[in-house]
Amino acid sequence: NAGVTQTPKFQVLKTGQSMTLQCAQDMNHEYMSWYRQDPGMGLRLIHYSVGAGITDQGEVPNGYNVSRSTTEDFPLRLLSAAPSQTSVYFCASRPRVTDTQYFGPGTRLTVL
Amino acid sequence: QKEVEQDPGPLSVPEGAIVSLNCTYSNSAFQYFMWYRQYSRKGPELLMYTYSSGNKEDGRFTAQVDKSSKYISLFIRDSQPSDSATYLCAMSGNRDDKIIFGKGTRLHILP
Numbered sequence: 001n002a003g004v005t006q007t008p009k010f011q012v013l014k015t016g017q018s019m020t021l022q023c024a025q026d027m028n029h030e031y032m033s034w035y036r037q038d039p040g041m042g043l044r045l046i047h048y049s050v051g052a053g054i055t056d057q058g059e060v061p062n063g064y065n066v067s068r069s070t071t072e073d074f075p076l077r078l079l080s081a082a083p084s085q086t087s088v089y090f091c092a093s094r095p096r097v098t099d100t101q102y103f104g105p106g107t108r109l110t111v112l
Numbered sequence: 113q114k115e116v117e118q119d120p121g122p123l124s125v126p127e128g129a130i131v132s133l134n135c136t137y138s139n140s141a142f143q144y145f146m147w148y149r150q151y152s153r154k155g156p157e158l159l160m161y162t163y164s165s166g167n168k169e170d171g172r173f174t175a176q177v178d179k180s181s182k183y184i185s186l187f188i189r190d191s192q193p194s195d196s197a198t199y200l201c202a203m204s205g206n207r208d209d210k211i212i213f214g215k216g217t218r219l220h221i222l223p
Binding site: 004033043056058090092101102106 | 118120146153154155156157158161200202210211212213214215216
């Protein structure tokens, strides 16, 4: 098992550009989530999904879109990047029957 | 008031000391309580998981939950330099609910 994988590891964008952060898991987990981590702010939930075709907003959803067409993949889209979206982004997954959440290695995003 | 409060530290203690890390919360619906450990430039990893009130022990780690006070703790005995990391508390209301994290406490164990 590769676990939770995220691509890219690093990304630099200009204000207004769009991009998609990729997240995939090979553990057949129903739950997947996206978090951002900023200094002094801890982990904040952006969006989450409880299964294919089902998504919901977290604490800080503005400026981000998600979709879940398969169990394995949960991409995060930035439609028009802003400097306030400079952060480290973590994807996580867990099976419904337990609360052990597995995190990916993170994507470091800088928006200039 | 944020749902989960956690002192960001940093907390520096000598090797071998007992470490106490704490979080308070405001949502009385929280029933599942977790502690994650995060090393620098890595993703968080689950350390301890507790349901409802009580204690749970795993090796050098003990997690305590006091729902009446809305207060959770993580104790680390015989602390080691390898325990130096950021520790995040997290909690949720039920298995289908989103998990809310504290800001994390940076811990340094001094050799």
